[in-house]
Amino acid sequence: MRSIPVSAPDPSPAKAGQPGPLLAVEGLKVHFHTRDGVVRAVDGVDFQVGTGQTLGIVGESGSGKTVASLTLLRLAPPPARIVAGRVVFEGENLLLQPDKRLAEIRGRRMAMIFQNPATSLNPILSVGQQLTEILRWHTGVSRQAALDRAAELLTLVGISDPAARLRQYPHELSGGMKQRVGIARALLCEPALLLADEPTTALDVTIQAQILDLLADLRQRLSMSMVLVTHDMGVVARMADRITVMYAGRVCETADADTIFNAPQHPYTRALLESVPRIDHSYSGARRVLPSIAGRPPDLLHAPPGCRFHDRCPEAAPECRRTMPREHLVAPGHSVSCLRRGSPGEETP
Amino acid sequence: MGALRFLLRRLAFSAALILGVSFILFALINAIGNPIQILLSETPGVSEEMIATLSRYYGLDGNFIDRYGAWLWSIVHFDFGTSIIYNQPVGELLEVYGLETLKLQLPAILLSTLIATAAGVIAAMRQHGWADFSIVSSAMLGHSLPGFLVGIVLILIFSYWLGVLPSYGAYSTRNLMMGSMVIDGLWHMVLPVAMLTVFNTATLTLLMRSSLVDVLRQDYITAAWASGLPARRVVLHHALRNAFIPQLTYLGTLFGLMLGTAPVTETVFTWPGLGALYITAIHQLDYPVIMGVTMVITVMLVVATLLTDIAYVVIDPRIRLG
Ligand SMILES: Nc1ncnc2c1ncn2[C@@H]1O[C@H](COP(=O)(O)OP(=O)(O)OP(=O)(O)O)[C@@H](O)[C@H]1O
Ligand SMILES: [Mg+2]
Numbered sequence: 001m002r003s004i005p006v007s008a009p010d011p012s013p014a015k016a017g018q019p020g021p022l023l024a025v026e027g028l029k030v031h032f033h034t035r036d037g038v039v040r041a042v043d044g045v046d047f048q049v050g051t052g053q054t055l056g057i058v059g060e061s062g063s064g065k066t067v068a069s070l071t072l073l074r075l076a077p078p079p080a081r082i083v084a085g086r087v088v089f090e091g092e093n094l095l096l097q098p099d100k101r102l103a104e105i106r107g108r109r110m111a112m113i114f115q116n117p118a119t120s121l122n123p124i125l126s127v128g129q130q131l132t133e134i135l136r137w138h139t140g141v142s143r144q145a146a147l148d149r150a151a152e153l154l155t156l157v158g159i160s161d162p163a164a165r166l167r168q169y170p171h172e173l174s175g176g177m178k179q180r181v182g183i184a185r186a187l188l189c190e191p192a193l194l195l196a197d198e199p200t201t202a203l204d205v206t207i208q209a210q211i212l213d214l215l216a217d218l219r220q221r222l223s224m225s226m227v228l229v230t231h232d233m234g235v236v237a238r239m240a241d242r243i244t245v246m247y248a249g250r251v252c253e254t255a256d257a258d259t260i261f262n263a264p265q266h267p268y269t270r271a272l273l274e275s276v277p278r279i280d281h282s283y284s285g286a287r288r289v290l291p292s293i294a295g296r297p298p299d300l301l302h303a304p305p306g307c308r309f310h311d312r313c314p315e316a317a318p319e320c321r322r323t324m325p326r327e328h329l330v331a332p333g334h335s336v337s338c339l340r341r342g343s344p345g346e347e348t349p
Numbered sequence: 350m351g352a353l354r355f356l357l358r359r360l361a362f363s364a365a366l367i368l369g370v371s372f373i374l375f376a377l378i379n380a381i382g383n384p385i386q387i388l389l390s391e392t393p394g395v396s397e398e399m400i401a402t403l404s405r406y407y408g409l410d411g412n413f414i415d416r417y418g419a420w421l422w423s424i425v426h427f428d429f430g431t432s433i434i435y436n437q438p439v440g441e442l443l444e445v446y447g448l449e450t451l452k453l454q455l456p457a458i459l460l461s462t463l464i465a466t467a468a469g470v471i472a473a474m475r476q477h478g479w480a481d482f483s484i485v486s487s488a489m490l491g492h493s494l495p496g497f498l499v500g501i502v503l504i505l506i507f508s509y510w511l512g513v514l515p516s517y518g519a520y521s522t523r524n525l526m527m528g529s530m531v532i533d534g535l536w537h538m539v540l541p542v543a544m545l546t547v548f549n550t551a552t553l554t555l556l557m558r559s560s561l562v563d564v565l566r567q568d569y570i571t572a573a574w575a576s577g578l579p580a581r582r583v584v585l586h587h588a589l590r591n592a593f594i595p596q597l598t599y600l601g602t603l604f605g606l607m608l609g610t611a612p613v614t615e616t617v618f619t620w621p622g623l624g625a626l627y628i629t630a631i632h633q634l635d636y637p638v639i640m641g642v643t644m645v646i647t648v649m650l651v652v653a654t655l656l657t658d659i660a661y662v663v664i665d666p667r668i669r670l671g
Pocket of ligand 2: 063
């Protein structure tokens with residue numbers, strides 16, 4: 001079983017009785033212990049996803065979005081190590097579950113679609129083999145029943161002639177078609193939460209729009225929650241109920257989508273929005289990538305002390321160099337992590 | 350493109366290849382000169398007439414094309430002429446010695462594939478761990494040791510010191526082990542098969558490990574884990590099959606170049622196989638045997654290549670027949 005080592009998990013159990021959000025990530029730290037030192041890829045991240053909600057996680061390349069989302073299923077690649085935090089999903093802290101329990105949750109309650117459809121399907125197994133294997137493993141249905149269900153899902157994700165597709169191999173499908181198969185694979189067991197890490201980045205612009213429409217539609221029909229990781233502000237504008245902005249392994253700001261777009265607080269969020277030409281035409285135009293902000297994100301191997309954004313921040317004050325801001329609520333449902341917005345700080349050496 | 354057409358095209362290609370090699374071989378041997386002349390001209394009391402008579406007897410007279418045609422025609426009937434040294438039909442020698450070679454090589458290839466796959470899986474699953482380190486270093490060692498040294502050390506330990514396993518030959522000359530030909534034969538196979546297995550396994554293990562490490566990093570493996578499949582399915586069904594694809598070429602080479610490793614093993618263990626036969630034939634200029642064995646090597650290489658191509662088509666759906 002692939003699962004990353006958890007070196008110092010918080011052993012406190014989920015608060016019983018209170019119906020919490022579907023997913024609550026608290027104080028998550030995932031570090032890579034490399035030969036050159038410790039890469040603090042995710043360094044104290046909190047976010048929540050309510051039932052039926054879509055959370056968009058945005059941030060520049062290298063901000064830790066992929067590592068954070070893979071860690072939700074305890075799948076970050078070696079040499080990743082979960083150093084601290086909890087991932088509470090449907091009342092269980094997944095970081096403490098035995099591998100066997102985790103395998104029951106993966107693909108059944110929480111499933112994932114990947115950025116690159118060309119590499120995320122096994123090249124030597126037919127579509128039918130890949131889909132039915134998962135279904136049969138989780139539900140124990142007969143081969144025929146699994147094939148029927150797989151065909152049903154292919155229809156659901158907009159693939160015509162599913163019986164023929166099931167016999168085909170990934171290389172016989174177009175990129176958009178492969179991503180649809182990837183989505184069908186994730187939805188086989190009707191998971192409560194779907195993780196989508198840049199599900200459209202690798203696709204042609206016109207196909208991107210189709211896939212996003214499909215995801216929006218499926219989310220509605222299956223009343224599914226979603227974590228949508230992207231660096232395309234247009235995509236989150238269209239899809240997300242709530243948005244978490246990440247920078248260099250930490251969360252800058254979390255709020256409702258409207259608030260993020262209309263009343264952003266964190267200087268980084270503002271910079272991001274200014275770097276996006278027009279968000280209302282969302283995904284129909286050319287792909288918009290974030291890093292048009294001056295400067296480069298910090299090297300996480302030598303993360304700067306204080307606020308990680310300080311050297312690119314137009315509002316940076318001397319204290320920002322020394323003190324790391326901690327997230328605090330500026331309004332109900334709107335949290336910001338910035339000393340200039342009143343966040344409490346912790347001294348960093 | 351249909352599977353039958355693919356197969357026919359490949360067969361035609363193979364036949365052409367074998368024909369080409371046979372011609373080159375014949376021309377080369379021909380260029381060495383008349384072996385009867387070479388073997389006997391120094392011998393006192395042998396007249397030119399005797400040499401001429403013997404040359405006629407072995408079919409060494411006449412022009413090049415006629416002789417090549419006759420030779421080709423005879424090998425189609427599995428008649429490779431008569432060995433000058435053994436005075437026996439070469440076809441018979443090839444059969445008897447060839448079986449002895451297969452007896453060592455096939456079990457060794459099978460065993461090393463199994464061992465290397467298991468070792469490769471263990472090493473790749475615990476990359477940079479203790480097991481990985483031990484497996485990789487023993488494989489490196491096995492890979493860099495000369496094959497004959499392994500054979501000699503095996504003989505030293507198991508035959509000389511412990512005295513439990515025979516060190517030479519395919520059968521006991523006097524008392525058969527437990528009175529049975531089969532058991533006695535198997536008993537003699539142990540050490541030479543072990544030597545070959547060490548040799549093959551080392552390289553295969555390193556290949557298997559690096560290919561698995563590479564596959565385990567692929568998105569589709571992460572996707573398989575993310576689907577909740579158990580380790581057994583992910584590793585054996587999703588990863589191993591993909592990791593095996595690059596091994597096919599090497600396995601094919603092992604089959605095809607069996608006779609590359611055979612001479613050393615068969616010399617160390619005095620094994621009556623094709624490799625030993627080949628070496629002797631070369632030393633003694635037994636040209637019908639040399640030509641026969643060379644043709645066998647060619648055919649084996651061609652067949653191995655054909656089998657490898659077919660295996661690729663079977664295992665990898667991305668490969669188009671053509
Ligand atoms: N295997 C690894 N070893 C060491 N560091 C790693 C490894 N994988 C990721 N990282 C580091 O973790 C950090 C976060 O990477 P991550 O892939 O999560 O970024 P991201 O936000 O998803 O970026 P992108 O938008 O490019 O996908 C990066 O700075 C990267 O250097
Ligand atoms: Mg990423």
